[in-house]
Amino acid sequence: MAAANPADTQTPVLRFERVSVSFDDTPALADVSFQAYEGESRVIMGATGSGKTVLLKTALGLQRPDSGTVYVFGRDISRMQERELFEIRSKMGMLFQESALFDSLNIEDNVSYPLLNQLSIHCPPDQVLPRVEEALKFVELEGTLEKFPSELSGGMRRRAAIARAVVTQPPLLLYDSPTAGLDPITANTIIALIVKERDLNKTTTLIVTYRYQDGNLVANFRYNPKNGGLEPAVNRTGSQAGAAPRTLFMVLREGRLVFEGPQTELEASQDSYISKFVKHRG
Amino acid sequence: MLDFLKEPFIAIQEFYLLTGRALRNVAARPHYGDDIVEQMDLIGVGSLPIVILTGLFAGAVMALQMSRALAQYGQVDQTGTLVSISLVRELGPVLTALMMAGRNSSGIASELGSMKVTEQIDAMRALGTDPIQKLVTPRMVATAVMLPLLTILADFIGMFGGWFVSRFFLDLPSQQYWSSVWRQLEWNDITQGLLKPFVFAFIISLVGCYYGLRASGGTQGVGRATTQSMVAASVLILILDFFLGKIFVSQVVS
Numbered sequence: 001m002a003a004a005n006p007a008d009t010q011t012p013v014l015r016f017e018r019v020s021v022s023f024d025d026t027p028a029l030a031d032v033s034f035q036a037y038e039g040e041s042r043v044i045m046g047a048t049g050s051g052k053t054v055l056l057k058t059a060l061g062l063q064r065p066d067s068g069t070v071y072v073f074g075r076d077i078s079r080m081q082e083r084e085l086f087e088i089r090s091k092m093g094m095l096f097q098e099s100a101l102f103d104s105l106n107i108e109d110n111v112s113y114p115l116l117n118q119l120s121i122h123c124p125p126d127q128v129l130p131r132v133e134e135a136l137k138f139v140e141l142e143g144t145l146e147k148f149p150s151e152l153s154g155g156m157r158r159r160a161a162i163a164r165a166v167v168t169q170p171p172l173l174l175y176d177s178p179t180a181g182l183d184p185i186t187a188n189t190i191i192a193l194i195v196k197e198r199d200l201n202k203t204t205t206l207i208v209t210y211r212y213q214d215g216n217l218v219a220n221f222r223y224n225p226k227n228g229g230l231e232p233a234v235n236r237t238g239s240q241a242g243a244a245p246r247t248l249f250m251v252l253r254e255g256r257l258v259f260e261g262p263q264t265e266l267e268a269s270q271d272s273y274i275s276k277f278v279k280h281r282g
Numbered sequence: 283m284l285d286f287l288k289e290p291f292i293a294i295q296e297f298y299l300l301t302g303r304a305l306r307n308v309a310a311r312p313h314y315g316d317d318i319v320e321q322m323d324l325i326g327v328g329s330l331p332i333v334i335l336t337g338l339f340a341g342a343v344m345a346l347q348m349s350r351a352l353a354q355y356g357q358v359d360q361t362g363t364l365v366s367i368s369l370v371r372e373l374g375p376v377l378t379a380l381m382m383a384g385r386n387s388s389g390i391a392s393e394l395g396s397m398k399v400t401e402q403i404d405a406m407r408a409l410g411t412d413p414i415q416k417l418v419t420p421r422m423v424a425t426a427v428m429l430p431l432l433t434i435l436a437d438f439i440g441m442f443g444g445w446f447v448s449r450f451f452l453d454l455p456s457q458q459y460w461s462s463v464w465r466q467l468e469w470n471d472i473t474q475g476l477l478k479p480f481v482f483a484f485i486i487s488l489v490g491c492y493y494g495l496r497a498s499g500g501t502q503g504v505g506r507a508t509t510q511s512m513v514a515a516s517v518l519i520l521i522l523d524f525f526l527g528k529i530f531v532s533q534v535v536s
Contacts, residue, residue, distance in 0.1 A: 082407070
């Protein structure tokens with residue numbers, strides 16, 4: 001399932017080197033190191049308060065590490081000024097836990113926000129609306145341009161927030177608990193959108209989740225542009241229908257990275273904490 | 283041992299940093315002109331009713347109470363002087379600022395606090411905007427422009443309130459009231475009366491923003507930030523009012 005290790009040939013898109021973050025002497029991330037390569041998917045699991053969100057925020061430069069170094073696209077962002085970070089952030093999309101759409105703006109203004117405000121995007125004014133409409137079509141939310149976030153359901157808000165994250169077509173996408181608080185059907189729709197974005201635009205994807213099904217879908221399914229749905233990356237006869245991108249699982253416990261590896265290793269783990277997150281496939 | 287001092291010192295440092303960054307951003311690009319105009323409307327125009335009512339009754343009450351004291355010396359005809367000096371120097375700026383602290387410091391703190399706890403502030407940073415540039419500076423500029431204007435309005439309305447009482451309750455001729463209102467006003471009074479609201483505007487907007495941006499812990503945290511901002515802004519206004527008053531009074535005496 002896992003492709004050949006790209007470590008020898010590529011610069012990692014995201015690299016954590018012994019990163020620690022703490023709040024009021026309580027460690028949120030402790031000595032975390034990993035490297036994510038282009039096109040790779042990472043599924044990050046862990047209990048509440050294990051540091052999953054902090055990891056994403058540190059990757060985005062919203063949270064500064066107390067020690068260690070974070071490299072994004074080969075550049076050290078740990079000590080960058082906020083204004084320098086804007087350029088790096090324009091290559092990253094983030095879906096926040098509760099969507100974090102701006103309440104005071106309608107969906108059109110929310111989705112166009114990165115196009116208009118990220119200085120390095122340089123989107124011509126006449127291209128803003130078509131790109132917003134395209135992004136909303138991608139998440140199947142056409143016709144909501146004039147609506148305000150409070151008028152949408154939880155699942156629709158999540159989809160609008162995905163549209164806002166992908167509208168600039170960033171090569172690195174971070175999703176913080178994209179399925180939290182959603183019913184299983186909506187949750188699967190959201191994961192399908194994430195896989196679709198990954199496979200169509202070849203993005204590097206980090207997903208924080210506590211649902212093992214989400215990780216399973218990301219690891220073993222791919223987007224089929226013909227019927228617009230997801231299909232298993234390996235079909236029943238065992239022949240490859242098309243390789244799914246390399247997916248690695250990470251498990252955090254009290255800020256420490258206690259597992260990093262492919263799904264088979266995760267499922268084989270005997271550790272009682274790690275195995276709590278695994279539901280074996282039937 | 284001195285741990286109890288740590289928190290207030292950190293708070294002062296953070297407030298100082300926020301103020302510095304908000305002021306620096308006034309000149310820095312990008313400028314959010316639309317946000318400034320929107321905030322002027324919300325903070326300035328939106329506060330008109332409360333400022334008019336406050337000014338009117340403050341002036342009326344001043345005339346009513348002072349006339350009693352002045353009657354002891356047979357100087358009821360000087361009511362206008364007392365009303366105008368106390369309004370322009372003290373009551374106009376302070377009462378308007380206190381009302382604005384109640385309405386706008388808390389409003390700003392709750393709005394920014396809600397944005398903070400729902401990660402909208404983080405989203406703003408992730409999407410290439412400096413929240414201080416986008417949220418704090420427009421509120422600060424809008425308040426700094428609108429509060430002096432509102433204070434001037436409150437002063438005039440207050441004088442009108444004083445006239446109403448003088449004319450209909452104290453039976454003073456209108457002309458006498460208005461001439462005593464103008465005669466005693468000096469540049470010192472007017473400078474003080476305009477400088478104070480300008481300084482208070484920074485307190486009202488920045489204290490609101492400061493408490494809003496450090497809100498944490500969900501809706502309860504937003505409620506806490508709202509209350510704290512109003513209390514802190516009001517107390518700071520009264521403390522600063524004393525020191526500003528002291529500077530101007532010393533000038534006159536010396």
